[in-house]
Amino acid sequence: MAATTDRLQRLIADEIGECCEEDVERRLDELDALAERASTDRRDRDRRTMAALGSETRHRIARLLATADGALCVCELQPLVDVSESAVSHALSDLVDAGLVSRDRRGKWRYYESTSRAERVLAALDATRER
Incomplete structure (x- = not known):
């Protein structure tokens, strides 16, 4: 998971200029919500x-x-x-x-x-x- 969040942190930093732990957590929450909307039943x-x-x-x-x-x-x-x-x-x-x-x-x-x-x-x- 560390490698995943390291890459995600670099992506966010590239997008907004800098990145902190809260930015990563916020993006992970957004991604979790996306996964929820793309429910398994429909897939x-x-x-x-x-x-x-x-x-x-x-x-x-x-x-x-x-x-x-x-x-x-x-x-x-x-x-x-x-x-x-x-x-x-x-x-x-x-x-x-x-x-x-x-x-x-x-x-x-x-x-x-x-x-x-x-x-x-x-x-x-x-x-x-x-x-």
Whole structure:
């Protein structure tokens, strides 16, 4: 910890001209408050969301569902992503777990639809993509 506070003390001194123990303590308190605001619960869900989009198949399915005019069945998605039906089902399960896709059973069929979270995440990616 001493090396961490030594570096922090040098940083603060560079920023404000000089640094005392109270300056370091104040900055550490500010950093603790920052860590509190970036709660673990949100970070875990965010990581699951981003990991779910890390696979080409899951990303493609998320895009298809976000673009579709309603829910689609696995048998409708499978020809669009050109992987096995079981691979599509597994990918959909991961997307549901990540909160990007909702699942609805209608009789013996399961339908999947994009969530507003998925649509917002994909829109943010589109909006920040370099041209």
